[in-house]
Amino acid sequence: xxxxxxxxxxxxxxxxxxxxxxxxxxxxxxxxxxxxxxxxxxxxxxxxxxxxxxxxxxxxxxxxxxxxxxxxxxxxxxxxxxxxxxxxxxxxxxxxxxxxxxxxxxxxxxxxxxxxxxxxxxxxxxxxxxxxxxxxxxxxxxxxxxxxxxxxxxxxxxxxx
Amino acid sequence: xxxxxxxxxxxxxxxxxxxxxxxxxxxxxxxxxxxxxxxxxxxxxxxxxxxxxxxxxxxxxxxxxxxxxxxxxxxxxxxxxxxxxxxxxxxxxxxxxxxxxxxxxxxxxxxxxxxxxxxxxxxxxxxxxxxxxxxxxxxxxxxxxxxxxxxxxxxxxxxxx
DNA sequence: AAAATACTTGACTAAAACACTTGGTTTTCT
DNA sequence: AGAAAACCAAGTGTTTTAGTCAAGTATTTT
Numbered sequence: 458x459x460x461x462x463x464x465x466x467x468x469x470x471x472x473x474x475x476x477x478x479x480x481x482x483x484x485x486x487x488x489x490x491x492x493x494x495x496x497x498x499x500x501x502x503x504x505x506x507x508x509x510x511x512x513x514x515x516x517x518x519x520x521x522x523x524x525x526x527x528x529x530x531x532x533x534x535x536x537x538x539x540x541x542x543x544x545x546x547x548x549x550x551x552x553x554x555x556x557x558x559x560x561x562x563x564x565x566x567x568x569x570x571x572x573x574x575x576x577x578x579x580x581x582x583x584x585x586x587x588x589x590x591x592x593x594x595x596x597x598x599x600x601x602x603x604x605x606x607x608x609x610x611x612x613x614x615x616x617x618x
Numbered sequence: 619x620x621x622x623x624x625x626x627x628x629x630x631x632x633x634x635x636x637x638x639x640x641x642x643x644x645x646x647x648x649x650x651x652x653x654x655x656x657x658x659x660x661x662x663x664x665x666x667x668x669x670x671x672x673x674x675x676x677x678x679x680x681x682x683x684x685x686x687x688x689x690x691x692x693x694x695x696x697x698x699x700x701x702x703x704x705x706x707x708x709x710x711x712x713x714x715x716x717x718x719x720x721x722x723x724x725x726x727x728x729x730x731x732x733x734x735x736x737x738x739x740x741x742x743x744x745x746x747x748x749x750x751x752x753x754x755x756x757x758x759x760x761x762x763x764x765x766x767x768x769x770x771x772x773x774x775x776x777x778x779x
Numbered sequence: 780a781a782a783a784t785a786c787t788t789g790a791c792t793a794a795a796a797c798a799c800t801t802g803g804t805t806t807t808c809t
Numbered sequence: 810a811g812a813a814a815a816c817c818a819a820g821t822g823t824t825t826t827a828g829t830c831a832a833g834t835a836t837t838t839t
Contacts, residue, residue, distance in 0.1 A: 461796090462797080465707075468724055469724045472724060485814085486813095492717075492723065493717060495798075495799060497799070497801080500815080500816070501799090501817095507816095514814095514816085515814085515815080516816080517807025518808045518813040518814060520806085520807070520808085520814050533727070546626075556653075556654060562633050562637075565753070566742065570738060573734070573735070573738050574735060578731065591726050599723070622825090623827070624826080624827075645784090646785085661786070665788085675785085677836045678785065678836035678838080679783065679785075679838060
């Protein structure tokens, strides 16, 4: 089983997108600054997220990324799967050929555990996370620390009128 | 989060011990043959298992390892912890200092997941695994493939009378 | 006492995975 | 035109994994 910063970063970035959904396309530079994830690493992750149709993108100035679906319809398990992390605790990928052609002594145990973990993450949506008070608190703290883009976006919106 | 062959091997070896409990001390050579785990790697693992008082050992010919407690009282979670694997999915080890001194956006999510995994593994004992039909089937297959030591132990027990 | 067997310890290592970095290209807005 | 952003492909240093190897210590049998 493997659940490392790659999967965590992907979920964090997607949550950042969900939280700032009303601000239009969000640039990776913004996410990088708020969540402290290397920009080029984010690019790699978002390439996969886009291929899995979890986000859509707009190029050029004013561009960025947006959720492709309502936050309530995006499960954490999907995000982790999209960046190629598996939540599988078996060595045989559920195939049951862990010892020669047969299953090893603990095959079923790891299968059960994997299923348990997957179910947990499949039943948590980005939307449900956004609604949590603790998440809102952290988001507010992060926005306070980096109010650069709120101002810029405000300017841009006024310039239309 | 990290759950690799180290933890899996440790649990598998302990389960082997539980299954062959009635045969007296089990040598690592036997476990190595049955479970196909390198002998010196097993030595490393059992060193830790012994320090955590999950097994006890007997030296000299006829020696080996035994469970230190009834199989029903040994949780899988303990075994994994004993070989230094953590089931913790957070980057901050539950401390909440994932972003500077504060918690990151997804801190609570990983905490909840970690707790879920831990609970699952803490509530599964070696004893409950031994009782499973699938485990018994695999064990019988393994014993059939390597009947060497059953014979030796039989001889030794007769020589006492 | 000697030999056989079993456990202990610590150093070492090849390969893989991780977490990026570098250096671009392309598209779009102003 | 120029800047801002997404997009893409390789490369890279570090850490972890999953062991191996070598030498030694302890115990029991004969």
